[in-house]
Amino acid sequence: MSSHRPRHVPPKVWAAVALVAAALALLPFVAALAGQAWVRILNFAMIYTMLALGLNIVVGFAGLLDLGYIAFYAVGAYVYALLASPHFGIHLPFWMILPLGAGLACIFGVLLGAPTLKLRGDYLAIVTLGFGEIIRIFLNNLNAPVNISNGPQGINLIDPFRIGSLSLARPEVILGVQFSGPQKYYYLLLLLTIGVIVVNIRLQNSRLGRAWEAIREDEVAAKAMGINTRNVKLLAFAMGASFGGIAGAIFSATQQFVSPESFGLFESVIVLSMVVLGGMGNIPGVILGAIMLTMLPEVLRYTMEPLQLALFGRVLLDAETVRLLVFGLALVAIMLYRPAGLWPSAVRKRELETPKAAPG
């Protein structure tokens, strides 16, 4: 029983938590030393962490291969863009749109899930891939006869997050410390990301999480154990999609601009790579995967030219080209040497005194 576990947390753990918290709090200022661009990259890493954790519910926990996940990100992004921009002249506050975006993405998740319940593996991947493309193409073309999405031009001048008079987009001095826009977003994103991580951990260690894993392991046996696989699968799609929706809304607000271009197949593949490379089904692994795959291309962007200069004395290959090459090679190497992901899941140990034989 969980009540047998020590409720008392040792001081060492508190010290570690305080240290990590301090490091996370100072991180945007350290990153800012290298330029505000790096703070933005940190923010993207967190948006992608949320996305990857959402996809991890579908792919990692329930074992349903979803190649169109980015569609839910698009739904969240466009909900925010339409409800907080001059496009329709509606300017709702973010705390109202965020649940709306998550809710609508959730509905789309169920809409995608319902017709694909009987599909698995490759077949499911193809249907979800189609779904992802449908959403993107719709957004591209929904500018006529009624202009809803503003087509390929996208939606501009989207409101940033605002809490009262405090806008997260403008630099500001708070308590004598200069905060830039991205730095303020960093803290909001940090809170949301921690929230998403906590929810994910709780979902995994719950009755529902176990049902997802049962379906992943053996759907026939799961059914024979009385799991309503239809409902449980739909819940996986719905939960995964809502996290995508939240991430999309934040993306919209931080960029202040969205267009269908941001939601192509390549984005779906990248998010899926984060899940797979990090360690499918393992939350710390997926977070690591998301951070690595966001940071690596950026690190390569800034290091490839100096590296070539140092090695060959001149720039042989343009940084953009060589960066993608190295990125691809890194992915291949990880899959070859860590086929279960960088941080694969381990057995979750449960501690309990072993009771004697029980009455049936």
Next chain:
Amino acid sequence: MSALSLLVAKGISKRFGGVHALSEVTFTINHGEIYGLIGPNGAGKTSLFNVLTGIYAADGGNFIFDGEPLDRVKPNEVAERGIARTFQNIRLFQNLSALENVMIGRHVRTKAGVFGAMFRDKATRAEEAAIEKRSYELLGYVGVAKRANDLAKHLAYGDQRRLEIARALATEPKLLALDEPAAGMNATETQALKRLLQEIRRDGITILLIEHDMKLVMSVCDRVLVLDYGRKIAEGSAAEVQKDPKVIAAYLGGEVSLELKG
């Protein structure tokens, strides 16, 4: 149908293309008995299990379980109604721990949903603790408590079979349907299994047992049903069935039995 009977099967038929896997099979299982289901390979034993547990739809006939018809129900509803099964080719959740396997068996008798999982309210925490406790008890009951935190796939074969039984028991079944639980077990393990089956029966659970180990069937079953080519060829106590010439013919081949007679 009497108050004694837990499961009544009437004229169950199942065809696969031109093959009659089951033809009008009729039988009754009483409360609290261990009911054996035997027959040569391909006789239709597992097909009968699959029809009973909703994996296949029957082409004819119907089941009455615990006084209520069991028509067109999905496998998960069958489990909810109180029939739990194991599989001939073990189907555990391989990459989950033994304990988690049994905890999943508790799914159908518990109810925490998304919000319970997210907010971990008092009721959900209590339910989780109860699930964990009960699952540990069941692991102890079948004798694999020591392996609670090992992945199911790392368990020895006999332990996997017993874990499957624990997982099925976790659903609180009225009828436990076991598909060849002794397959691949050595003599000692089979003896332990026999004791386990008797204990489960003592605790009030009716057992439907498919088994090829005749010694086990004959020593543990109250009554036995014999299938051959999808037809019921005999039913009765173990001793009666053993002497039945049709059963001998089915197992040893028709011509041999003719020679024996002649």
